[in-house]
Amino acid sequence: MWGGRFEEGPAAVMREINASIPFDKRLWRQDIAGSKAHVAMLGAQGIVDTADVAAITQGLEAIAGEYEANGVPEDLTLEDIHMVTESRLAEIIGPAAGRLHTARSRNDQVATDFRLWVRDAIDMVEPALATLQRALVARAEDHVASVMPGFTHLQSAQPVTLGHHLMAYYEMIGRDRSRFADARRRLNQCPLGAAALAGTGYAIDRHATAAALGFDRPTDNSLDSVSDRDFALDYLMAATQCAVHLSRLAEEFIIWASQPFGFVSLSDQWSTGSSIMPQKRNPDAAELVRGHSGRIAGCMVALTMTMKGLPLAYSKDMQDDKPPVFEAHDLLGLSIAAMSGMVESATFRTDRMRALAESGFATATDLADWLVRSGGLPFREAHHVTGRVVKLAEERGVTLGELPLDVLQSVDPRITQDCFGLLGVDASVASRTSHGGTAPSEVLKRIIEAKVGLGMG
Numbered sequence: 001m002w003g004g005r006f007e008e009g010p011a012a013v014m015r016e017i018n019a020s021i022p023f024d025k026r027l028w029r030q031d032i033a034g035s036k037a038h039v040a041m042l043g044a045q046g047i048v049d050t051a052d053v054a055a056i057t058q059g060l061e062a063i064a065g066e067y068e069a070n071g072v073p074e075d076l077t078l079e080d081i082h083m084v085t086e087s088r089l090a091e092i093i094g095p096a097a098g099r100l101h102t103a104r105s106r107n108d109q110v111a112t113d114f115r116l117w118v119r120d121a122i123d124m125v126e127p128a129l130a131t132l133q134r135a136l137v138a139r140a141e142d143h144v145a146s147v148m149p150g151f152t153h154l155q156s157a158q159p160v161t162l163g164h165h166l167m168a169y170y171e172m173i174g175r176d177r178s179r180f181a182d183a184r185r186r187l188n189q190c191p192l193g194a195a196a197l198a199g200t201g202y203a204i205d206r207h208a209t210a211a212a213l214g215f216d217r218p219t220d221n222s223l224d225s226v227s228d229r230d231f232a233l234d235y236l237m238a239a240t241q242c243a244v245h246l247s248r249l250a251e252e253f254i255i256w257a258s259q260p261f262g263f264v265s266l267s268d269q270w271s272t273g274s275s276i277m278p279q280k281r282n283p284d285a286a287e288l289v290r291g292h293s294g295r296i297a298g299c300m301v302a303l304t305m306t307m308k309g310l311p312l313a314y315s316k317d318m319q320d321d322k323p324p325v326f327e328a329h330d331l332l333g334l335s336i337a338a339m340s341g342m343v344e345s346a347t348f349r350t351d352r353m354r355a356l357a358e359s360g361f362a363t364a365t366d367l368a369d370w371l372v373r374s375g376g377l378p379f380r381e382a383h384h385v386t387g388r389v390v391k392l393a394e395e396r397g398v399t400l401g402e403l404p405l406d407v408l409q410s411v412d413p414r415i416t417q418d419c420f421g422l423l424g425v426d427a428s429v430a431s432r433t434s435h436g437g438t439a440p441s442e443v444l445k446r447i448i449e450a451k452v453g454l455g456m457g
């Protein structure tokens with residue numbers, strides 16, 4: 001393609017280090033779409049004649065059929081997907097193939113292809129995340145009043161409901177979706193026509209190619225167009241944040257599935273056994289979701305490091321932009337699907353959750369709040385009184401509600417029979433009616449909104 005000024009071919013290792021075809025063949029659909037839009041525009045502008053446009057277009061469609069049927073041939077001497085396709089086009093239609101690259105460089109070509117690919121990737125992740133949200137909402141609705149211990153520092157803190165807990169992840173995934181949508185909006189400008197770096201003297205129509213490829217408009221600076229990959233980083237950052245959320249849910253499933261907790265039993269489909277310990281049911285899928293999140297973050301850091309020192313405009317370092325994006329996309333897709341499957345099929349042990357919620361003095365805050373409301377104590381004093389009550393219960397090995405009234409009154413005479421109604425976990429949960437609180441009435445409101453948003457019957 002550029003042999004005119006060279007006398008010797010490349011060294012074998014040069015060929016190998018230079019070639020991107022082993023991975024950028026994943027861009028073939030976008031590359032063919034970009035070329036078809038480009039040549040149609042060249043035709044409309046009178047830069048390439050109609051017969052050649054037709055030959056090139058038919059040739060590109062034939063190549064697409066070949067790739068679809070047999071995959072993309074990995075010819076390292078041809079370096080990348082752009083050259084593999086152009087060279088095949090020349091084999092099929094002859095010298096007219098050479099007109100396709102008029103007013104174009106591989107620099108704007110690859111920038112366009114890659115934006116199209118990332119846009120398609122976002123369009124795939126979006127419905128997958130909606131599926132995960134639907135799974136979370138459906139299970140939350142089943143368990144809107146199932147009491148479990150809520151934790152801070154992984155210590156029993158206050159009772160919450162499982163529905164509330166699952167809906168927390170619905171909110172996180174909703175923000176992930178909005179981050180991907182933001183990335184898509186910013187990405188959707190077309191770099192095609194920026195040419196190598198400076199634009200072109202041909203009378204091209206960048207608005208036409210942008211529209212043909214589904215972009216909102218052309219990009220506004222040719223140097224920026226071929227040299228930035230922030231659209232890919234936006235995608236990777238959104239993917240990393242999403243993977244972190246999946247990892248935290250996975251981690252909770254791992255903890256909950258452990259014998260000391262026993263809050264959840266993962267279905268056979270999402271567990272593995274041990275070759276030596278017959279009793280084992282390991283949460284491997286959840287562990288891999290947790291593990292993959294680290295790799296996805298690694299992909300984000302890899303591209304950040306690739307880009308951080310590059311002068312304008314294109315440098316070959318940028319060819320390394322694709323592997324981390326492809327890897328992150330594959331890992332994220334698997335992770336979302338696995339998490340959806342685990343959420344849908346998990347059996348929650350609500351009896352265990354309730355027993356643990358009742359055992360950890362998790363309603364101590366309710367007693368303190370009651371002392372403030374009924375006894376008029378300042379909260380700090382109520383906190384102190386309740387702390388002494390907890391200590392007594394701990395010494396006797398009973399729950400707060402099991403302490404006799406005279407013992408409670410020995411700590412503070414202002415405590416009366418009325419407080420007993422509050423010391424149960426259901427009453428505690430039902431009382432948390434502030435907006436977004438754990439009261440089933442509140443959680444249900446949000447579930448109903450979520451179901452409408454997700455188109456759930």
Ligand code: ARG
Pocket residue numbers: 020024079080106107110314316318319320
């Ligand atoms: N395979 C290259 C890449 O992915 C295409 C751009 C080549 N441009 C160049 N000036 N060598 O970045």
